Amino acid sequence: MSEFRVLFTDRKHPDLDIEREVLKGIDATVVDATDEGPDFLERELPLADAVCNQYAVLDRARIEQMKQACVISHYGIGVNRIDVDAATDRQIWVANAPDYCTEEVATHSLALILNLERGIVEYDRLYRGGTWTYDLGRPLHRISGRTLGLLGLGRIARKLAQYATALGYRVRAYDPVLPDEDFARTGVERAATVIDLVASADVISVHTPLTDATRNMINADVLAHAKPGLRVVNASRGAVIDETALRAALEEGRAVAALDVIASEPPSMDDPIFATPGTTVTPHAAFYSEEAYEELRRTVAENVVNVFHTGRPLHSVNSVSISRGIHV
Numbered sequence: 001m002s003e004f005r006v007l008f009t010d011r012k013h014p015d016l017d018i019e020r021e022v023l024k025g026i027d028a029t030v031v032d033a034t035d036e037g038p039d040f041l042e043r044e045l046p047l048a049d050a051v052c053n054q055y056a057v058l059d060r061a062r063i064e065q066m067k068q069a070c071v072i073s074h075y076g077i078g079v080n081r082i083d084v085d086a087a088t089d090r091q092i093w094v095a096n097a098p099d100y101c102t103e104e105v106a107t108h109s110l111a112l113i114l115n116l117e118r119g120i121v122e123y124d125r126l127y128r129g130g131t132w133t134y135d136l137g138r139p140l141h142r143i144s145g146r147t148l149g150l151l152g153l154g155r156i157a158r159k160l161a162q163y164a165t166a167l168g169y170r171v172r173a174y175d176p177v178l179p180d181e182d183f184a185r186t187g188v189e190r191a192a193t194v195i196d197l198v199a200s201a202d203v204i205s206v207h208t209p210l211t212d213a214t215r216n217m218i219n220a221d222v223l224a225h226a227k228p229g230l231r232v233v234n235a236s237r238g239a240v241i242d243e244t245a246l247r248a249a250l251e252e253g254r255a256v257a258a259l260d261v262i263a264s265e266p267p268s269m270d271d272p273i274f275a276t277p278g279t280t281v282t283p284h285a286a287f288y289s290e291e292a293y294e295e296l297r298r299t300v301a302e303n304v305v306n307v308f309h310t311g312r313p314l315h316s317v318n319s320v321s322i323s324r325g326i327h328v
Contacts, residue, residue: 004028006304007048009041009056011075018294019052022301026308045069050304053081060086071095071313073303075296076287078237080210084318091320095303095313099155100296101287106159108286109205109235112258113164116231117143117203121280139229141202144168149201151217152208152236153178153188160205161188172197175208194218195225203231210237220245223255230255235286238263243273250278260286 006028008016020030031048033041045051045065051058054075063072063086071093072082079096087094115121119137126136148164150157150173161171165187172189174197183190191197194217198204204226208214218232219242226249234241238261249255256278264271265284273279287296303313 004049004308005031005047006050006052007031007033007044009051009053009058010034011054013293013297018297019301022298022305025305028304050307052300052304056081058082058087063087063090063092066090066092071304071307073300073313075300077101078209079317080237088318088320093307093313093320094317095300095307095315096317097296097299097303098315100299101289101292102155102159104289104292105156105207105235105286106163108260108282109156109160109207109233110163112233112235112260112280112282113148113203113205113231115280116233116256116258117141117146122278145170146202147172147200149173149191149197149204150175150188151194151197151204151206151240153182153186154207156235157205157207158186158188160207161186169203172200194222198222198230199225199227201230202227203233206232206234206236206240208236208240210239214240216240216242218242218246220248223249226255228254232257233259235260237261238265247272247276250276253278258282260284 004026006023008031011034016030016032023030031044033044042065045062046067048066048069050071050073051066051069052073058072058081060083063083069092072087073095074082075097077096077098079094082094084094117140119140123137146169148169148171150161150171153173153175157173164171172191174191174194180190191200206218217240223245232246232255243263246257250257258280260282261284262271262273262281273281299314303315306312306314
């Protein structure tokens with residue numbers, strides 16, 4: 001009989017073959033709750049030694065049901081679906097996969113930026129509607145010398161900064177957490193405030209996690225300081241942008257936007273963002289490549305294995321001190 005019980009609350013991918021292969025390292029029993037309904041999940045949470053989740057919300061009530069779990073390993077970078085404070089109170093590690101899609105999100109963000117800068121999707125819409133002229137795309141500008149503002153300067157934003165610098169952008173960023181040395185190493189200029197960043201930028205790309213401090217960080221007051229024709233790109237978390245304020249800017253022709261994430265996902269097709277002019281939307285797909293998804297799945301399972309081998313996951317979000325059920 002296996003010593004450890006690993007519960008998967010949900011998954012988007014068709015099987016757990018990759019995860020099972022990794023979990024052979026601790027001879028784990030794998031329990032998949034994906035298609036079993038909420039009652040099954042509630043029954044299994046108290047029995048699990050480790051919990052892996054993708055889209056399920058693990059709030060304090062659910063975490064308090066975890067009587068013997070040592071780790072929650074999340075399929076992704078941002079852990080806003082997990083009450084990290086509640087997990088820490090119960091001395092449960094929260095782990096993520098911080099590196100798996102750095103290249104993918106950076107290149108997707110760049111593609112959205114270039115789409116807006118060159119009017120690609122808008123031209124396509126016009127031509128398919130019978131309008132064959134470049135005039136309606138005006139004004140477009142040469143990229144070299146334009147300013148890209150990055151909200152956040154983590155792994156993905158730094159990769160995007162490399163791409164953008166090679167194209168000729170001046171790159172600035174607002175990230176109050178990072179020390180000046182990190183800005184110096186990347187060659188990215190530091191913006192003093194969000195308003196300072198937006199006021200100087202021709203393009204804004206969002207790369208910050210969703211927290212109480214970053215929710216609605218791009219709001220009406222901030223957008224009021226933007227240059228006319230600001231390009232807004234978001235491949236991070238939808239709620240970092242106040243969508244009501246953004247829609248107003250779009251409807252008034254003060255900005256255009258390309259969004260891989262929106263505040264409510266999955267959206268209904270009558271979500272007003274789809275009817276707002278100047279908007280391109282992709283379905284939270286920036287993270288995706290076959291290679292990235294395989295790396296993600298392996299990392300989620302490796303976090304669990306590492307806890308039971310060493311006492312901590314490979315990539316921890318919180319800090320706890322635990323020993324129950326762990327062989328160090």
